[in-house]
Each structure stands twice: as C-alpha cells, then as structure tokens.
Amino acid sequence: MLPRIADSLSFLYLDIVRIHQDDTGVCAEVTSEQRGTETVYLPTAALSCVLLGPGTSITARALATLARHGTTVLITGSGGVRCYAATLPDSLTTTWLERQTRTWADDAQRLAIATAMYEMRFGTHTVPPGTTLEQLRGMEGQRVKALYRVLAQQHKIGRFRRAYDPASWDKQDPVNLALSSANTCLYGIVHAAILALGCSPALGYVHNGNQQAFVYDIADLYKAELTIPLAFSLNTSANPEAEARRSFRDGLRLFRLMPRIVSDIQSLLDPDHTREAPDPEEHLVDLWDPVTGTVPGGTNHAAAT
Known part of the structure; x- marks a missing residue:
C-alpha cells in the first residue's frame, strides 16, 4: 500500500x-x-x-x-x-515502480520529468518553454556557483571551489569534507524513501548508468537548501565530517524530509495522482494484457479462450 x-x-x-x-x-x-x-x-x-x-x-x-x-x-x-x-513486503504495490519504468523508458516523458526536476530547484514556471536539457544543466551550474559565492562571502572564506577527490580525501578543506559527508547522509535518506515507495534507485532521469541514479536525481532537489549551507557553516570545524553527520541527523525532524521526499517523487511521476493503490487483501496480483490493460488475477480464464 x-x-x-x-x-x-x-x-x-x-x-x-x-x-x-x-x-x-x-x-x-x-x-x-x-x-x-x-x-x-x-x-x-x-x-x-x-x-x-x-x-x-x-x-x-x-x-x-x-x-x-x-x-x-x-x-x-x-x-x-x-x-x-x-x-520489501510482497504486498507492496508496484504502482509507482510501473509509473517510473514507463516514464523512464519513454524519451519524451523522461525529458519532461527531468525538466520538472530542474524547475523544482529554480521555482515554479521559471523555466522558459523550449529550454533544452543542456541549457537547464547550464542554468543549474550557474545557480550553484552563485550560491557558493554568496555563502563564501557570508562566512568570509574567500573563493570556494567544489572538489571531490577520494584519493586525496584528507587534503581537502573543511567545507568540501563537510559537504561530501552531508551529501552521503542525504543519499541514504533518499534511498530509504525510494525503496519505501517501491521504486527503483537505479532508474534515474537526469543521472544515468548507476545503481544510485534516481537517488542522485532526488537528492539534488534539496542540496541547496540543506547540505550546502550546512557545509559552509562548518568551515572552521576541526572535524567537519562528523559534525556534518551529527548536525544533519539532528535537523531531520525539523526538515520533515522523509514525507517531503515521497511526496515530491509522487508528484514528479504522476502530477495528477488521485487514485489509491488497490487493497492487497482484495487481490494479490493482476495480469497484464497488451490490449485491455490490467486483467484481474486469481481467476480461471479458460472460458475466455
């Protein structure tokens, strides 16, 4: 359900x-x-x-x-x-997984959802009609750079450049360490919400080719609000990774992030969703038909042949 x-x-x-x-x-x-x-x-x-x-x-x-x-x-x-x-319980509905796979497999629908994800970051009705995905990526890059610049000025740390290098992890500055740590926490929470809906973490709309692609898609909706400001606030921390994890965890109740993630995923996959999932006690599984669509399961269909 x-x-x-x-x-x-x-x-x-x-x-x-x-x-x-x-x-x-x-x-x-x-x-x-x-x-x-x-x-x-x-x-x-x-x-x-x-x-x-x-x-x-x-x-x-x-x-x-x-x-x-x-x-x-x-x-x-x-x-x-x-x-x-x-x-995952066997009674967990496949409704949202089916919507995800259908929209992911159709290039037009996939592009529409990817565009909607960018628009959720920029604000409603802020993406001009006909904007390409390449242009949206450029707009997002400019938005994030502007946010970095504003936060760097607020915290008086000079010019900031995002860097993620696992090979030289300990050589990174506190903001980069805190940001990587906080983002990892965010990925875990998003992953949990995706599984709770019964969706696949691997079928992303903006990201592609990774078992966490959809996780990265959804997590990107919240970074500018949650993890980036937190990371800059820890620019003088002696242990930015641990403090980022603790601060992010302590703020989860305030953010009410879990319900928000699930609601956002539902609105992306089906903006007009009003239908309730079928009660698993009524029928456990349906049958698929390319002509009629869903056919009730648990029924002998010999008379129909």
Missing part, C-alpha cells in the same frame, strides 16, 4: 532496541540503567516504513508481522542516515 504521508508515524526510526513478537503484537524492548527494561508496542498497521539503526535486533516472527502489514524494513546507519539493506 502507498505510504501514508499524512500520518506522522509513516516512518519510524529505532536504534539500540530489541524488537520481537509476543502474544499482543510487535514490541520494542528498551533497556537503560536509569529505567531498566521498558516495552513499547509498535503500531505496525499504521507504519509504512521502519528504519532499524545500530544496536537493533529483530526476530523472524516480528519481521513476518511487519511484512504481512505491508511495512518496508530498512537497515540504516545512525539516525536513519545511509541505507545498507532493505526488506
């Missing part, structure tokens, strides 16, 4: 807990020196995505219950940053 964006519990992050199933439901055991062991029951039916951080263990029975309720389970880094693995 589609993640319930309006529900504040659509995405739940847990760490340093033991998750198991008892006779009542799925619960998390939290142990601390001050309060001992406490049990918190999880509203599994109201969750679309559970992110399991460091120090988390979960039993097979609890995982099976989450799968029955259509909940995506992600193995993540601290604070939901970075996505290492995911378990």
Whole structure:
C-alpha cells in the first residue's frame, strides 16, 4: 500500500532496541540503567516504513508481522542516515515502480520529468518553454556557483571551489569534507524513501548508468537548501565530517524530509495522482494484457479462450 504521508508515524526510526513478537503484537524492548527494561508496542498497521539503526535486533516472527502489514524494513546507519539493506513486503504495490519504468523508458516523458526536476530547484514556471536539457544543466551550474559565492562571502572564506577527490580525501578543506559527508547522509535518506515507495534507485532521469541514479536525481532537489549551507557553516570545524553527520541527523525532524521526499517523487511521476493503490487483501496480483490493460488475477480464464 502507498505510504501514508499524512500520518506522522509513516516512518519510524529505532536504534539500540530489541524488537520481537509476543502474544499482543510487535514490541520494542528498551533497556537503560536509569529505567531498566521498558516495552513499547509498535503500531505496525499504521507504519509504512521502519528504519532499524545500530544496536537493533529483530526476530523472524516480528519481521513476518511487519511484512504481512505491508511495512518496508530498512537497515540504516545512525539516525536513519545511509541505507545498507532493505526488506520489501510482497504486498507492496508496484504502482509507482510501473509509473517510473514507463516514464523512464519513454524519451519524451523522461525529458519532461527531468525538466520538472530542474524547475523544482529554480521555482515554479521559471523555466522558459523550449529550454533544452543542456541549457537547464547550464542554468543549474550557474545557480550553484552563485550560491557558493554568496555563502563564501557570508562566512568570509574567500573563493570556494567544489572538489571531490577520494584519493586525496584528507587534503581537502573543511567545507568540501563537510559537504561530501552531508551529501552521503542525504543519499541514504533518499534511498530509504525510494525503496519505501517501491521504486527503483537505479532508474534515474537526469543521472544515468548507476545503481544510485534516481537517488542522485532526488537528492539534488534539496542540496541547496540543506547540505550546502550546512557545509559552509562548518568551515572552521576541526572535524567537519562528523559534525556534518551529527548536525544533519539532528535537523531531520525539523526538515520533515522523509514525507517531503515521497511526496515530491509522487508528484514528479504522476502530477495528477488521485487514485489509491488497490487493497492487497482484495487481490494479490493482476495480469497484464497488451490490449485491455490490467486483467484481474486469481481467476480461471479458460472460458475466455
């Protein structure tokens, strides 16, 4: 089923807990020196995505219950940053994956979505009709350079040039180190949101030829707002990478980034989407037909031949 964006519990992050199933439901055991062991029951039916951080263990029975309720389970880094693995329930709708693949495979639709992504960065109705993708890339480059220049002046660090060189990582300046670290965090969160929708991280519209192509597409929508200003604010930090990760993680609740990412992906893939996903309890799978479209599954079609 589609993640319930309006529900504040659509995405739940847990760490340093033991998750198991008892006779009542799925619960998390939290142990601390001050309060001992406490049990918190999880509203599994109201969750679309559970992110399991460091120090988390979960039993097979609890995982099976989450799968029955259509909940995506992600193995993540601290604070939901970075996505290492995911378990997708078989009841997760393919609605958004199908829309993604159809628009990605059609050059005209792919160009339209790539253009919409750039327009989301520039502002609504700011891209003149007939603007080519090459021109959009140039406009985006100018916008980012202007932002670098303004932030460099604000923080009095002189001229800034973006550099990413893994071979000489330790020789980079604090802003570049912080920016690379914060972007990595952002990629993990975007990856988690894409998987929660059932989309493919590999099918990008602007980026291409990488298993993270769609992740990079979506992450680029937020860098100017989130990671770039954060990186410049750490220009005097002695440990910019760690501080960037902590600051970005601490600001996640303020940003309400997860629901925003999912909403943006949905509006890009289907701007007029109003249809709800079919209830997986009603039918588990449909059949495809090149003439009639979707055909109900679970039916003997011998009489139709």
